Amino acid sequence: MAFDSLGEFLAMGRHGLYVWLAYGVSVGSVVALVVAIRARNANIWQRLDEEESD
Amino acid sequence: MNGLKTLWHRLGSPRWFYQMMKPWQTGLGFVALVALLVGTVWGLAFAPEDYQQGNSFRIIYVHVPMVVLAQSAYMMLGSAGFVLLVWRMKMADVAMVAIVPVGMTVTAIGLFSGAVWGRPTWGTWWEWTDARLVSTLVLLFLYVGLYALREAIPRAESAGRACAVLAVVGLINIPIIKYSVEWWTTLHQGATFTATRMSMPIEMAAPLIVNIIGAYCLFGYLVLLNMRTELLRRERDTKWVGALRTEVIDGV
Numbered sequence: 436m437a438f439d440s441l442g443e444f445l446a447m448g449r450h451g452l453y454v455w456l457a458y459g460v461s462v463g464s465v466v467a468l469v470v471a472i473r474a475r476n477a478n479i480w481q482r483l484d485e486e487e488s489d
Numbered sequence: 490m491n492g493l494k495t496l497w498h499r500l501g502s503p504r505w506f507y508q509m510m511k512p513w514q515t516g517l518g519f520v521a522l523v524a525l526l527v528g529t530v531w532g533l534a535f536a537p538e539d540y541q542q543g544n545s546f547r548i549i550y551v552h553v554p555m556v557v558l559a560q561s562a563y564m565m566l567g568s569a570g571f572v573l574l575v576w577r578m579k580m581a582d583v584a585m586v587a588i589v590p591v592g593m594t595v596t597a598i599g600l601f602s603g604a605v606w607g608r609p610t611w612g613t614w615w616e617w618t619d620a621r622l623v624s625t626l627v628l629l630f631l632y633v634g635l636y637a638l639r640e641a642i643p644r645a646e647s648a649g650r651a652c653a654v655l656a657v658v659g660l661i662n663i664p665i666i667k668y669s670v671e672w673w674t675t676l677h678q679g680a681t682f683t684a685t686r687m688s689m690p691i692e693m694a695a696p697l698i699v700n701i702i703g704a705y706c707l708f709g710y711l712v713l714l715n716m717r718t719e720l721l722r723r724e725r726d727t728k729w730v731g732a733l734r735t736e737v738i739d740g741v
Contacts, residue, residue, distance in 0.1 A: 436534055436535060437534060437535055437536060437537055437538055438534065444533075444534060447543075447544040447545075447547070448538070448543040448544040448545075449543065449609075450543055450544045450545040450609055451544075453545050453548065453605050453606065453608060453609050454533075454544055454545060454547050454548060456605050457548045457551060457552070457601070457602040457605040457606065458529075458533070458548075458551060460598070460601055460602075460605075461551040461555070461598045461601070461602055464594055464597065464598050465594070465598070465707070467594075468590070468591065468594045468711065469711065471590075472590070472591075472711055472714055472715050472718070473714065475715070475718050476714060476717070476718040476721075479718055479721045479722050479725075480721070482725075483721070483725060483730070483734055484734070486725070
């Protein structure tokens with residue numbers, strides 16, 4: 436570990452705001468992208484099933 | 490040569506591609522998840538602090554993989570556009586549709602994380618006179634433009650060709666991004682490492698390499714899933730999709 440305590444880890448020296456802002460937005464965007472692309476796939480399957488039952 | 494030719498023809502077959510890429514998609518998705526978790530935790534908590542920049546340098550573990558991927562993704566997009574224009578291969582159009590949203594998101598993350606790192610390091614979020622920053626913003630506009638162009642043209646075939654032309658022309662921007670830090674002396678630092686030289690101790694570089702590998706695998710997973718989804722949509726009236734549907738129903 437590069438840090439002595441959880442508090443120090445969260446504080447990131449004096450750069451906590453920048454580090455956690457960059458990571459938060461990045462991870463959030465990647466998760467949103469994965470969810471959106473998976474949802475598009477699920478949506479196509481649902482449409483195919485609906486056409487099947489017509 | 491013969492084997493290559495067969496592979497080329499098979500890659501153009503929607504049904505073959507849909508089935509053969511399933512295990513690749515799953516495998517890449519799994520490796521991406523593991524690598525990105527390991528690289529990110531390692532970079533955030535275990536890599537040593539930078540003696541000049543302090544802990545803000547940890548932002549490079551998201552920034553560098555994202556901007557590297559943003560450029561690679563665009564090169565693939567441009568190549569797909571070229572293949573579509575020259576050989577009229579439909580699979581290349583499917584690849585373009587699949588890459589654009591991924592490349593756009595990745596470029597946006599790269600720009601954002603770079604700005605947040607620049608604030609404590611350079612004292613500014615953004616600098617219009619920096620060629621690296623501006624050419625990367627142009628890359629984002631190219632992705633957004635390609636997305637908008639496809640939405641704007643109703644006929645799928647015309648939309649595909651228009652996007653292919655724009656994608657190929659936009660390739661000019663890639664060497665500009667790459668050499669911007671050498672051609673113009675600006676704020677942005679030079680490359681952290683190239684194939685032969687590394688300007689960073691290994692304890693700092695290792696998590697970065699892990700995250701770069703993870704980012705490429707994530708890209709592979711997302712593009713394959715997106716391509717397979719697009720194939721299902723385009724081929725929904727064909728026999729093979731019909732067969733796939735009954736398979737799924739039987740399987741449940």
